[in-house]
Amino acid sequence: GNSVTQMEGPVTLSEEAFLTINCTYTATGYPSLFWYVQYPGEGLQLLLKATKADDKGSNKGFEATYRKETTSFHLEKGSVQVSDSAVYFCALTLDTGRRALTFGSGTRLQVQP
Amino acid sequence: KAGVTQTPRYLIKTRGQQVTLSCSPISGHRSVSWYQQTPGQGLQFLFEYFSETQRNKGNFPGRFSGRQFSNSRSEMNVSTLELGDSALYLCASSLAANTDTQYFGPGTRLTVL
Numbered sequence: 001g002n003s004v005t006q007m008e009g010p011v012t013l014s015e016e017a018f019l020t021i022n023c024t025y026t027a028t029g030y031p032s033l034f035w036y037v038q039y040p041g042e043g044l045q046l047l048l049k050a051t052k053a054d055d056k057g058s059n060k061g062f063e064a065t066y067r068k069e070t071t072s073f074h075l076e077k078g079s080v081q082v083s084d085s086a087v088y089f090c091a092l093t094l095d096t097g098r099r100a101l102t103f104g105s106g107t108r109l110q111v112q113p
Numbered sequence: 114k115a116g117v118t119q120t121p122r123y124l125i126k127t128r129g130q131q132v133t134l135s136c137s138p139i140s141g142h143r144s145v146s147w148y149q150q151t152p153g154q155g156l157q158f159l160f161e162y163f164s165e166t167q168r169n170k171g172n173f174p175g176r177f178s179g180r181q182f183s184n185s186r187s188e189m190n191v192s193t194l195e196l197g198d199s200a201l202y203l204c205a206s207s208l209a210a211n212t213d214t215q216y217f218g219p220g221t222r223l224t225v226l
Contacts, residue, residue: 036217043117043203044217089156099146099207099215100169103156 002027004090006104013080013111021075021107023064023090031092033057033066033073034101038087047075047088080111115140117206117218125224131192134221138185138206144168145187146215147179150201159202162187191223199225 007022025031032051036044048057053068062077073090090104118137126132138145146169147159158171162181179189185206191198201222205215 034214043219044205046214046216049214091156099144099161100158100171101146101148101156101205101215102158105155 002031002092002094002102004092004102004104006088006090006107009087009106009108011107011109013109015082015111015113016079017111019075019077019080019084019109021088021090021109023073023075023104025071025073025090025092027071027092027094027102029094031094033064034091034093035062035064035073035075036089036091036103038089038106040086044089080109082111082113085109085111117204117216119202119204119218119221121221122219123222123224125226126194127226128194128196130194131190132194132223133188133190134202134204134223136187136189136204136206136218138187138204139216142206142208142216143185144207144209145181145185146205146207147187147189148203148205149173150203150220151197151199156203159189194225196225199223 003026034049035047037047048059050057050066056065064075087106087108089106091101120135144163146161150156161169165181176192181187201220203220205217207215
């Protein structure tokens with residue numbers, strides 16, 4: 001079956017530090033890959049996505065590159081802010097037009113001033 | 114443009130009761146999906162509706178059901194509630210049948226006592 005594995009959290013960083021959250025996947029077929037962010041008490045917000053190998057998704061300073069050879073979609077940001085503190089979810093859908101998202105377990109990021 | 118709205122935001126029920134949750138998608142969006150989020154199981158796909166038809170269903174018992182109306186609004190129903198049904202229920206909408214980007218609502222927090 002399909003699955004997404006994320007690094008365990010929480011990840012605690014100081015403001016302006018570099019962020020990497022690892023995500024690897026297992027899928028039959030050619031998935032689209034996503035990063036969603038969940039702020040306390042809220043639903044999920046789409047952060048970025050990539051739909052084919054070597055695509056780079058980017059938004060608000062966050063980036064992730066779809067690596068088919070390593071089945072990975074690691075999230076990076078060069079300089080985190082306190083406002084980036086949230087839970088980050090890596091997810092996939094298959095390219096069959098079925099939009100059932102398979103999520104990773106989430107990684108909590110805490111950024112300290 | 115207004116986002117996905119879910120009502121109610123919070124709900125408390127007792128075991129054995131049934132509950133109905135409502136979701137209004139973004140204007141113009143015709144696909145609605147539902148997800149359950151719990152600390153133990155994480156985010157899990159429940160079902161997806163498009164043009165009033167269920168297109169996909171996750172691995173949940175028959176106590177979980179849903180429907181979609183002609184205006185794309187959707188409801189999900191859980192009958193004979195169990196303690197384990199306590200969760201955040203998230204609704205997501207997407208524009209059409211062949212788009213993979215989903216936009217999430219804030220969720221309904223269901224507590225079963």
